[in-house]
Amino acid sequence: MLIKHVRANDPSSSEITPRSVFADRRRLLKAAAAAGVWALAPAAASAAKPARGEPIPNVVKWPKSLPEMPTAYDLATTYNNFYEFGFDKDDPARHSSKFKPRPWTVKVEGHAEKTGTFDLDDLIKPHQLEERVYRFRCVEAWSMVVPWVGVPLGDVLKKFGPTAKAKYVAFQTVLRPEEMPGQRLALLKWPYVEGLRLDEAMHPLALLTVGMYGELLPNQNGAPLRLMLPWKYGFKSIKSIVRIAFVENQPPTSWNIATPSEYGFYSNVNPRVDHPRWTQATERRLGDPFFSPRRPTPMFNGYADEVAHLYAGMDLAKLY
Amino acid sequence: MTRFAKPIVFALCLLPLAWLAHKGWTAGFGAHPQEYVNRFLGDWALRFLLLALAVTPLRQIGDWPQLARFRRMIGLYAFFYVVLHVSSYVVATHFFDWAAIWKDIVKRNYITVGMAVFVMLLPLAATSTAAMVKRLGAARWKKLHRLVYLAGIGGVFHFFMMVKLDWREPLLYAVLLAFLLGYRAFKRLRRA
Numbered sequence: 001m002l003i004k005h006v007r008a009n010d011p012s013s014s015e016i017t018p019r020s021v022f023a024d025r026r027r028l029l030k031a032a033a034a035a036g037v038w039a040l041a042p043a044a045a046s047a048a049k050p051a052r053g054e055p056i057p058n059v060v061k062w063p064k065s066l067p068e069m070p071t072a073y074d075l076a077t078t079y080n081n082f083y084e085f086g087f088d089k090d091d092p093a094r095h096s097s098k099f100k101p102r103p104w105t106v107k108v109e110g111h112a113e114k115t116g117t118f119d120l121d122d123l124i125k126p127h128q129l130e131e132r133v134y135r136f137r138c139v140e141a142w143s144m145v146v147p148w149v150g151v152p153l154g155d156v157l158k159k160f161g162p163t164a165k166a167k168y169v170a171f172q173t174v175l176r177p178e179e180m181p182g183q184r185l186a187l188l189k190w191p192y193v194e195g196l197r198l199d200e201a202m203h204p205l206a207l208l209t210v211g212m213y214g215e216l217l218p219n220q221n222g223a224p225l226r227l228m229l230p231w232k233y234g235f236k237s238i239k240s241i242v243r244i245a246f247v248e249n250q251p252p253t254s255w256n257i258a259t260p261s262e263y264g265f266y267s268n269v270n271p272r273v274d275h276p277r278w279t280q281a282t283e284r285r286l287g288d289p290f291f292s293p294r295r296p297t298p299m300f301n302g303y304a305d306e307v308a309h310l311y312a313g314m315d316l317a318k319l320y
Numbered sequence: 321m322t323r324f325a326k327p328i329v330f331a332l333c334l335l336p337l338a339w340l341a342h343k344g345w346t347a348g349f350g351a352h353p354q355e356y357v358n359r360f361l362g363d364w365a366l367r368f369l370l371l372a373l374a375v376t377p378l379r380q381i382g383d384w385p386q387l388a389r390f391r392r393m394i395g396l397y398a399f400f401y402v403v404l405h406v407s408s409y410v411v412a413t414h415f416f417d418w419a420a421i422w423k424d425i426v427k428r429n430y431i432t433v434g435m436a437v438f439v440m441l442l443p444l445a446a447t448s449t450a451a452m453v454k455r456l457g458a459a460r461w462k463k464l465h466r467l468v469y470l471a472g473i474g475g476v477f478h479f480f481m482m483v484k485l486d487w488r489e490p491l492l493y494a495v496l497l498a499f500l501l502g503y504r505a506f507k508r509l510r511r512a
Contacts, residue, residue, distance in 0.1 A: 089351070276428065294417070
C-alpha cells in the first residue's frame with residue numbers, strides 16, 4: 001500500500017497553480033505588481049480592441065529578430081507621435097480615419113540613373129517582404145518592441161542607381177492638410193522632412209516598412225510607407241513617404257529646423273548624450289507595470305555591433 | 321446654505337482625483353500610464369494654484385466677500401495636487417531612482433523650476449493654520465505668503481519649458497496668470 005506522507009513543506013492541493021494561471025503568469029504577475037487590488041479592476045480585462053488592418057501575405061520571418069515579446073498591438077497603435085494628425089499621443093489614432101493611404105506614389109529624384117514617379121506596389125513587389133522584430137526608442141525616453149513588415153531600404157534604393165554625387169538621401173512626408181489636421185497649424189514646418197547619409201540608408205537594418213503585426217500599417221503609424229531605423233530615435237523614421245531624393249549635401253530635417261539645440265541630424269540612440277528634456281540613459285517600456293524601474297537604454301538602442309562602424313571616429317557628443 | 325458651502329467646495333476640489341481613480345479603475349491610463357498620471361496631476365496642481373490666486377481678484381471685482389473663506393482651502397488643495405504630482409514623479413516616473421531624480425533636478429531646467437515651486441509652497445502650507453498666522457503676526461504672514469506669486473510664475477514656466485512644441489496650453493495659463501498678478505500690481509500702483 002502506498003501511503004503518501006505529507007511533509008510540512010509539501011504544497012497542499014489548494015496551493016497548486018491551475019495551468020491557465022501558470023500559462024498567463026507573466027501578465028498576471030505584472031498586473032498584480034501594478035498595484036495590488038488594482039489588478040482586479042475591469043480596466044485590466046476590457047481594454048478597447050482597435051479595428052485590425054488587412055493581413056499581408058508572403059512574409060518571411062527575419063532570423064535576427066529580437067527574442068522579446070512584442071508590445072501589445074493596442075499600445076503601439078494608440079500612443080503615437082505623428083504631429084500631422086495632432087500633437088497629443090492619442091490624436092493620430094483618433095484623427096487619422098479620413099486619411100487615404102491608397103493609391104500611393106513616390107517621387108524619386110536627384111543623383112540617380114533612374115528617377116520618376118513610382119507606384120508603391122511597384123517599389124515593394126520586386127523584394128521579399130520580411131517581418132522584423134525591432135526595438136523602437138522615442139527621444140522622449142519611452143520604447144516598445146514591434147514586429148515590422150518591410151523590405152531592406154538599401155535594396156530598393158540600389159535599383160535607382162545612385163550616382164557618385166549622391167551622398168545623402170532626403171525623405172518627405174505627404175502634405176495633405178485637408179486629411180491631416182495637425183498640418184493646419186504651423187508648429188512644425190510642413191511637410192515633414194528627414195534625411196540619412198547614403199551609407200546609413202544602405203545599411204541592412206534600415207527597413208522600408210509597409211506593415212506591422214502582420215498587417216498593413218495603420219494610418220496613425222505612418223501608412224502606407226515609412227522608414228524604420230531601429231538604432232535612431234523614432235522621429236528619424238519618417239512616415240507616409242511621398243518623396244525620396246538622392247542629394248549631395250546634408251538635407252534639412254524637421255526637428256532640427258524646429259529646435260536645433262535639441263535634435264541633431266544623426267539622432268542615434270545614445271544613453272551617454274543627454275537631452276535637455278529627457279534622460280537618455282533609461283527608458284520606459286510601454287506595457288511595463290505601473291510601479292517598475294525604468295530600463296537602461298543600450299548604445300545605438302542595442303544595435304551597436306551592427307551600426308557602430310558607420311560612426312567610427314565621429315564625436316557623437318557633438319554630432320548628436 | 322452657507323453652512324454647507326465649505327464641505328461642498330471641499331468635495332468639488334476632490335473631483336479631479338476621483339475622476340483619475342475612476343478612469344484608472346474602469347479604462348486604465350493608456351499606453352504610458354506613468355506619464356498620464358503625472359501630467360494629469362500636474363495640470364490640476366497648476367489649475368488649483370491659479371484658482372487660489374483668483375480668489376482675491378474675484379472677491380474684489382465681483383464684490384463677493386464670502387469668497388475669502390475658501391482661499392485657504394483652495395490654496396491647500398493646490399499644495400495637495402502638487403504633492404501628488406511630485407510623488408507620482410518620484411514613484412511612477414523614476415521608481416525611487418534618487419540618483420536619476422537628482423540629476424534631473426540639476427540638469428533639466430523645467431524640473432529645477434518645478435522643484436523650486438514645490439519647495440516654495442512648503443512653508444506656505446506649513447503656516448496655513450490660524451495658530452501659525454497668530455504666531456507670525458498678520459504682517460509677516462502676509463509678506464511670507466506673497467511667495468505664492470513667485471510659485472505661480474514658476475508653475476507656468478515649468479509647464480512652458482516642459483512642452484516640446486505645442487505651447488498653446490501653457491500660453492493660456494500664462495495669460496490668466498498675467499491677469500491675476502497684473503490686477504494686483506495695478507491696485508498697488510493706484511494706492512501708491
